Amino acid sequence: MSTFQHSYLMIYPVPRLVSIALIPLLLISTATFAGELTGVVKDPNGKPLANAIVAATPEKPQMVDGHRVRHITHTDAEGHFKFNDLPGGSYGATATFPKLGSAFLGLLSVPETGTLDKQIFQLGTSASTFEGEIHAPSGLIPEGLIVAANRVSNDAGDTFYGEVHDSHFQISLAPGRYQLAVIAPDWSSLGKMVVVPSPKAKVDFAIFRERGSDPALAVELEKMAAADQDARMHWIQAQDQSHSEETKKVDTGNVARLREIIATKGWPGAELVGTAGAKAAWLIVQHEDGPLLEQCLPWLKAEAERGGLAWSTVALSIDRVLIVEGKKQRYGSQAEIKDGKVELQPVEDEAHLDERRAQVGLEPIAEYKAQLLKLYTPAATN
Numbered sequence: 001m002s003t004f005q006h007s008y009l010m011i012y013p014v015p016r017l018v019s020i021a022l023i024p025l026l027l028i029s030t031a032t033f034a035g036e037l038t039g040v041v042k043d044p045n046g047k048p049l050a051n052a053i054v055a056a057t058p059e060k061p062q063m064v065d066g067h068r069v070r071h072i073t074h075t076d077a078e079g080h081f082k083f084n085d086l087p088g089g090s091y092g093a094t095a096t097f098p099k100l101g102s103a104f105l106g107l108l109s110v111p112e113t114g115t116l117d118k119q120i121f122q123l124g125t126s127a128s129t130f131e132g133e134i135h136a137p138s139g140l141i142p143e144g145l146i147v148a149a150n151r152v153s154n155d156a157g158d159t160f161y162g163e164v165h166d167s168h169f170q171i172s173l174a175p176g177r178y179q180l181a182v183i184a185p186d187w188s189s190l191g192k193m194v195v196v197p198s199p200k201a202k203v204d205f206a207i208f209r210e211r212g213s214d215p216a217l218a219v220e221l222e223k224m225a226a227a228d229q230d231a232r233m234h235w236i237q238a239q240d241q242s243h244s245e246e247t248k249k250v251d252t253g254n255v256a257r258l259r260e261i262i263a264t265k266g267w268p269g270a271e272l273v274g275t276a277g278a279k280a281a282w283l284i285v286q287h288e289d290g291p292l293l294e295q296c297l298p299w300l301k302a303e304a305e306r307g308g309l310a311w312s313t314v315a316l317s318i319d320r321v322l323i324v325e326g327k328k329q330r331y332g333s334q335a336e337i338k339d340g341k342v343e344l345q346p347v348e349d350e351a352h353l354d355e356r357r358a359q360v361g362l363e364p365i366a367e368y369k370a371q372l373l374k375l376y377t378p379a380a381t382n
Contacts, residue, residue, distance in 0.1 A: 017345070034085040036111040039119030041103075042097045044363050048079025049123070051180045052097040056083050058155040059090040059107055067185065072161055088112030092157010093119060101127025101174040104151070124174055128196040131170040132204040134182050134189075137271055137306055140209070142184045147171050149178040150191075169205075186210050190275050190310050193361050196285040206307025207245075211274040218277035220321025221268060224254045225280035228287060236376065254284045255292065267299040277310050286317055294321050312361040331357055332365050337376050 041052040045173050052075045062069040071091075075081045093105040097139075100123040110116050123132040134145065145164040149171055159201045162171025169182065179191040182205045189205040211218035258281060261268055270278040300317055303309040319329035328348040344365075347353055356363045362368070 017025075022357075035112060036115040036117070037086055037091065037093070037108065037110050037119065038082040038115060039081055039093075039121065040079045041097065041121040041123065042079060043097075043100060043123055044125045046096065046122070048075070048322055049097050049100070050075055050079060052079070052095050052121075053119070053161050053163065054081040054093070054095045055159065055161050056086060056091040056093055056108075058087075058108075058157050059092065059156045062087065067377060069320060070148075070159075070161075086110045090156075092159065093121075094158060094160045095121040095123065095158045096162060096172060096360075097121075097123055098162075099127070099129055099172050100124075101147075101172045103174065104158045106155065106157070107157060121293065122356050125196070126170045127174055128194075128198045128201065129170060129172040130180065130194060130198075130201055130203050131168065132202050133165065134169060134207055136165045136207050136305075137308075138209070141167055142182045142187045145169075145182055145187075145207070146184070147180060147182050149173055149180050149194075151310040152177040152179065155187070176212045178183055178243075179203070182207050188275055188320050190307065192310075193312075206270075208270040208274055208308060210276075212270060212272045212277060214265075217265070217268065218273035220257075220279045221261075221273055221280040221284075224257065225283045228254060228283055251284075251287050251289075255288045255290075258284050259292070262296075266304070267296065268304045269299075271306075275308060277302060279313065282309060282317070286320065293317060297321055310361060315357075315360045315362060331360065331362060332368070333362075335369070337372065340373070341373070342372050346367045351364075 004283055010288050037056055041049045043049050054073050054075060056071040058069065071083055071086065073083060074082050089105045093108050094102060096102040103121040103123050105119060105121065108119065109117060112214055134141065136142070138291050145162060145170040147162040149160040149162070151158040151160070153176070159173065161174060162169055164182065171180070173194075177195045179193050180203060181349075182189040183193040184207070186209060187207050188209045188210050192203055192205070194203065196201070211305060227250050228264070231250040234243055235247050261281075265272065268277060268281045271341065273281070282300060285293050297317055300309060300314045304311045304314045315331040316333045318331045319331050320367075322329050323334050323345055328346040329344075330348055332344050332347050332353050333344050357365060357368075358364070
């Protein structure tokens with residue numbers, strides 16, 4: 001029998017990152033050969049839509065100055081759009097319009113020279129509109145904000161965009177599951193999961209500098225978290241004692257350094273190290289076997305209240321502290337795999353478990369169990 005304790009491993013899958021900067025199209029119009037993409041966006045009755053947002057997302061990331069490029073434009077008065085100077089390749093083409101939802105054409109092959117034209121987006125009638133306010137704990141709201149919605153699917157390039165005006169955003173989406181985030185050059189928010197159709201239309205965001213006020217510390221924490229995950233993936237794949245000892249060695253070094261950081265700078269939240277750095281600090285303390293996690297839990301909760309850490313992340317820490325204290329967990333995140341089956345450690349009020357999970361942005365427990373089996377069963381059978 002192979003048993004893997006969730007308390008030692010970060011096994012909550014991380015959605016595709018959306019905290020990436022938006023780069024104007026003109027920054028990449030230096031290709032020797034470049035194609036064009038044209039088309040029209042229509043409403044459910046076939047009428048052209050003016051000022052719809054159209055995006056062409058490269059299947060293979062295009063980078064400028066360390067930022068991932070997004071090509072975004074608006075339709076004209078007759079509903080037409082045109083992208084000039086696209087480097088040849090595959091692009092995910094999407095369109096959105098307030099109250100009418102979104103459409104995805106799939107991957108389109110743009111030629112190195114010439115035009116891929118007359119692409120037609122037909123928006124539907126079944127959509128949910130999400131809107132909310134954006135604030136920055138620093139008090140500085142950056143320019144160039146836009147809201148991005150990554151659909152949770154196997155398709156590449158299915159990212160949809162909405163506009164931000166006076167710190168207020170709105171985006172309408174077709175049925176599906178999405179991760180929303182607000183982005184700007186060198187700024188990012190946490191992603192928040194939404195499902196369409198949805199009765200919840202209000203979603204607020206806090207936005208932070210991508211690496212906070214201490215970029216060097218942010219980079220250090222991100223490297224520490226990467227070492228944590230590398231060690232654990234090797235352990236999962238090999239499942240032998242030598243890898244277990246290596247993982248413990250990484251944890252010991254990471255925790256010692258995190259204690260030093262806390263002693264000199266306080267808890268490294270998103271204002272100090274950005275959302276990725278704050279998530280990295282959480283990951284390190286989550287894998288600590290002593291009392292540090294319980295000590296840090298109030299700081300983690302406060303960070304979630306400020307919008308710098310997801311409640312779905314903090315829920316794992318709440319559960320782990322409860323289990324260590326000999327109590328029942330609240331969100332069902334602590335589990336083990338025995339004989340090819342996921343067994344949750346004791347859970348309070350299990351009949352309402354999915355309801356509590358939804359409140360903090362976690363998927364239903366059945367889906368979570370399936371993810372655990374997919375991640376761990378291959379290792380268990382090697």
